[in-house]
Amino acid sequence: MINVRTALEKSILGGVLTWPKVWDDLALVADYFDNALSRLVFEKIVSARADGVEPDALFIAAGLDGDARAWVFECTSEAPAAALAVKFHARQLKAMWAKDRLALAGRQLVQDSEVADSDVSELVAGALKAVDLVSASQAQIEIVYPGEFMGDYLGQMRTKTPFLSTCWKRLNMFIGGWRPSAFYVIAGRPGQGKTIVALQAAFELAKTGKHVLYFSLEMPEIQLQHRLLAQALSIDVSNIANDSLDYLVYDKDGSHLARDLVSDASSVLTNNLGLISAPVLTPNLLRSYISAASKRSPVDAVFIDYLGLMDDDVQHRDRVQKIGSISNQLKRVALELDIPVVAAVQLNREVENRSDHKPQLSDLRDSGSIEQDADVILMIARKRRDGDSEDSQGSFFFLRVAKNRHGQTGAAKFIAQDGFSRIVEDLSK
Secondary structure, rough: OOHHHHHHHOOOOHHHHHHHHHHHHHHHHHOOOOOHHHHHHHHHHHHHHHHOOOOOOOHHHHHHHHHHHHHHHHHHHHOOHHHHHHHHHHHHHHHHHHHHHHHHHHHHHHHHHOOOOOOOHHHHHHHHHHHHHHHHHOOOOOOOOOHHHHHHHHHHHHHHHEEEEOOHHHHHHHHHHHHHOEEEEEEEEOOOOOHHHHHHHHHHHHHHHOOOEEOOOOOOHOOOOOOHHHHHHHHHHHHHHHHOOOOOOEEOEEEEEHHHHHHHHHHHHHOEEEEEEEOOOOOHHHHHHHHHHHOOOOEEEEEEEHHHHHOOOOOOOHHHHHHHHHHHHHHHHHHHHHOOOEEEEEEEEOOOOOOOOOOOHHHOOOOOHHHOOEEEEEOOOOOOOOOOOOOOOOOOEEEEEEEEOOOOOEEEEEEHHHHHHHEEEOOOO
């Protein structure tokens, strides 16, 4: 009795010989065919097409003998009644093959992991390779033609906001906001304010009701909380961290003891911002965190501080290759999950050697891949105002849009409020 998989193989082969035009939509490879005769017929079809021939059953059968020739005609007799059904059967066959490959990879992983001196990174690399191969087999070929797509396009534009607005109007004038599927980079030298920008952006976005994850690879949760309280309450972050809060804070409602404001701060915070202080973070772990958080509600945006401290799931020969791989995978996460991914990145020392200290894309540290992968690159530049002390980090704070795949470049000017761990719009002319 013929099994289901063999029946699918015969139906697909008969279908491509009956409706040759369906071939290009199937993206088939020989590995999908388990039956030896089916694989032989498939290879003959591939060979004929490589020679520029669009074969039918008679053409393929003429080059075969015995059981193989008979198999060709059995396939055509079992061809589905419509070309569309061939595509459906091809998807079923790919799914069967994918399950078999995953099961095989699982058994191999168990076997390899039982070896006493097995290397974990090599095991992970092998598993990821198997998953990537299976994932690629399940991809659907789809071509969009603008005129035909117009109806769907209008529907999407009416129901979906193209950007998640940042909390800074001047920056929005350049980049619009945080675009789903896009990879953003916030670049600066150590101590210039990468964390200030990333955490403020994440916090303000979460306050609008969006579910945001913020990953810090250099600060524990308590230090992040210090900064969030400083932003929300306009209390110096050093006073919060040192518990020096026995003084009065004045606002439009009068005076308040700073300690009381901190104690009652729950109302000005948000439960939409997930803080993850991760000593180790890889692209695979990032996906796991997002998956876990999505059980609460879909994740709308991800911020990472910072990319240079991330690890990859596989080993690389040098740091440049590793950073390039991580950058590429962050872009893939943004695309696959249709969310903005924002990562802080360090600039190298070259920017300090210029007289104007103006950062350039070539200053991105460790890998040129970051420049290629990013949709938008924001570069931090700071400048002291007249009267600022020499040891001041600088009151003028510029976010220079050095790359913008979707619009214009330029610089948005702010005033740095380092004590409150935030930047504010510069309203001066």
